[in-house]
């Protein structure tokens with residue numbers, strides 16, 4: 001019986017978590033934008049309710065209606081517009097926009113209501129508080145009402161999805177908005193409704209939660225509702241009933257943990273539970289259940305300033321920095337802090353800006369570095385410089401742990417995992433003796449001997465920051481930097497070119513963690529004394545948003561960010577010192593994030609205005625370069641002989657059998673065609689060959705050995721290159737850089753050391769091969785152009801040139817001529833023939849251009865409805881009635897297939913036309 005009070009308390013908070021989590025999942029399901037500001041919405045509602053009832057004396061029912069049923073839909077509409085605006089935005093922008101909402105709300109509520117503990121703001125319980133007795137346990141009326149209200153809301157939502165037309169339409173929006181459009185239902189209206197309901201759920205949670213809290217606090221309230229993330233994870237981010245149950249389970253779990261673990265390490269378990277759940281679910285949930293509905297494209301980058309300008313700016317900055325102790329003698333430590341943060345921003349920028357990934361846990365690395373520095377240098381008397389290096393290194397294994405979700409998931413789920421990790425660290429480990437200790441007394445961090453005073457420490461910081469920043473610059477310009485940029489633009493393109501992107505991801509996390517942790521130690525040595533409060537997880541969110549909204553390329557965005565966030569508020573010339581200066585800056589940063597989020601919508605709106613100059617001008621794609629007709633020559637050595645043998649291949653997507661019983665042989669020295677009408681299963685076959693999908697049955701044998709267990713990059717390193725129907729190019733890079741990556745990716749391979757650096761001879765080799773591929777495909781004139789700005793035909797040629805630059809002896813080309821004009825196609829055919837004749841390369845080509853197929857293919861396989869229907873020489877294929885039937889479709893084809901099926905004793909695809917038509 002003594003458990004009962006805990007169970008009831010857990011059920012109450014759990015049902016509120018469940019309510020808010022269902023709202024979150026609803027909006028995510030219908031718009032693919034995960035709202036990090038969901039908890040902030042609840043906080044706004046709670047504070048509005050507080051103001052209306054406590055400050056303005058409004059009756060609670062009216063205040064509740066305004067805070068939930070008016071505020072919810074209004075904010076929902078704002079979020080829907082944001083989500084719509086972000087439809088085609090890179091992942092980083094999506095996360096930034098809603099995290100921007102969170103930090104704006106937190107900072108603004110802090111300014112408006114005070115974030116200190118001085119102002120005690122409480123909301124009285126407005127629901128009935130009558131007591132009932134269940135055994136010895138007292139149960140209050142409001143507890144039962146809260147459980148009932150939330151359960152009714154969740155069940156109604158579930159029924160709404162099952163029964164009503166709009167609900168079914170909402171589910172359809174998730175699956176295919178375009179189809180919904182065709183059926184006459186407006187997907188925007190459906191999404192708008194989803195956001196209005198979802199946001200109202202968050203507001204209701206805020207209002208219901210407010211009276212249960214000892215006091216209203218914007219940060220706590222936001223994070224308490226963020227607990228919904230854990231519940232959403234239990235529901236797999238899509239299943240509403242399971243999400244609600246997840247909320248209940250977390251609420252009850254927390255209550256029980258509070259009962260059984262009252263002190264020590266265990267006491268952190270209860271608050272950490274939702275994030276523990278989130279982290280574990282993300283680690284163990286089958287990958288296919290975490291299908292992402294967006295790619296992790298990188299942010300648009302600013303144009304690089306010319307080197308002389310950068311050098312002058314660099315020297316000028318250094319001069320200003322050296323003069324700081326004379327100009328701002330009272331603020332020297334603030335500038336040292338700024339330098340430490342500049343390094344944190346650079347480390348975060350490496351992840352976010354260069355590799356397009358999201359980390360919402362960078363403050364955790366700073367905390368780890370600071371704590372390690374103190375324990376090593378103070379408690380264990382380790383030499384300061386050694387302690388410094390160890391404090392940076394200690395975060396590397398943690399970077400590896402974080403990289404596991406990055407490998408498995410990437411994108412949004414990685415953002416959530418890092419967010420969960422940061423909070424987990426705070427709740428479970430900050431109070432441990434090996435971090436900041438349970439008494440909150442804090443840690444002292446020493447400075448090295450000779451640099452104890454602020455001014456000499458500052459000069460040391462300038463030197464360390466300059467060296468580290470230059471090192472980071474070297475990294476972004478090294479092979480690793482090129483791999484990161486390629487990975488962000490097209491992970492598939494990079495892995496099928498031969499680089500193991502798992503190694504790339506682990507490396508970038510480790511490097512970023514290393515710098516952030518080291519910078520954390522330097523920052524701590526600047527302030528000389530830190531507690532866990534210096535490293536609140538909210539700070540990670542602010543750092544992330546700042547690094548995104550800052551401008552300029554590396555290292556300038558980090559310099560600007562550090563100056564604005566750390567140094568500017570302390571300059572007496574700019575701000576009169578007040579507690580709220582940092583909050584105002586945070587609000588501005590958050591609003592900039594929102595501006596980035598809404599910009600596509602604003603641009604679209606402006607384009608509709610009848611003022612000509614407001615229209616968005618699109619750069620016209622450059623006309624295809626004059627294609628030289630000169631003889632193309634390949635000077636690279638002949639490849640080794642080998643072959644790609646596919647047999648009995650069957651690939652299924654759920655109930656759909658996309659490929660069934662396909663057997664193909666593509667040896668070197670020959671061009672083999674694979675043709676068939678749309679949807680015949682050609683690309684699926686290619687994907688199975690290159691390891692991008694897993695066959696249900698059948699084998700893929702490369703040069704005599706089974707490749708079934710190898711991933712795409714390993715197959716590429718074994719000599720299998722490919723191009724894609726939907727081109728997988730590195731859009732933000734130039735033509736030359738794209739083609740060079742074709743040669744460089746497999747040299748980086750799966751070895752972390754070869755990821756990091758390239759020998760001079762290897763770089764020379766890459767440059768030679770790149771130049772030859774460019775010449776082979778006639779791309780000299782556009783070699784300097786950014787690939788994203790090219791015409792389709794030019795992009796096709798770039799992808800082919802990139803593939804030709806790789807060390808491949810077998811190439812899979814998926815509709816390579818689509819988008820090429822006649823002259824380009826002719827030249828392309830010539831290039832392929834040359835490559836096969838001169839170097840002995842083997843090509844398996846999917847093509848719809850029949851004249852190209854007949855002119856270059858030695859042997860052709862024909863697929864239809866996933867099954868092989870014919871194979872033979874190009875002329876045999878052209879003459880075969882079954883092939884004509886497959887392309888024309890209709891009854892004729894069905895008759896052909898019936899006959900084909902009747903010939904069960906022959907291998908599919910082998911019957912000759914005579915056998916089919918005796």
Ligand SMILES: Nc1ncnc2c1ncn2[C@@H]1O[C@H](COP(=O)(O)OP(=O)(O)OP(=O)(O)O)[C@@H](O)[C@H]1O
Pocket residue numbers: 653656657658676677678679680681682683684685725
């Ligand atoms: N990832 C997937 N999930 C579900 N179905 C898929 C998937 N990929 C392909 N399909 C389906 O498998 C079938 C074969 O598609 P595939 O793209 O391989 O055909 P294709 O011959 O390459 O067609 P096209 O010439 O139009 O490119 C189609 O019905 C397609 O809708």
